[in-house]
């Protein structure tokens with residue numbers, strides 16, 4: 095299940111700095127990053143096997159941003175044409 099040493103289950107490898115830290119803490123004392131598996135030493139997958147940030151959420155975020163910015167740009171365009 096885990097690629098880490100099974101005889102030392104109370105420790106886990108920090109996905110950001112690679113140091114072995116206590117598995118029951120959420121934040122690495124070495125580098126201060128959260129142990130979310132997102133660092134350069136992580137595989138991008140949480141311990142429960144799910145992706146921490148599915149790609150669809152990022153796309154939805156961009157679409158949301160676009161839907162907020164687009165009316166402003168259109169209003170500016172119309173305002174610019176009136177003057």
Ligand SMILES: [Zn+2]
Nearest residue numbers: 108111122125
């Ligand atoms: Zn760390």
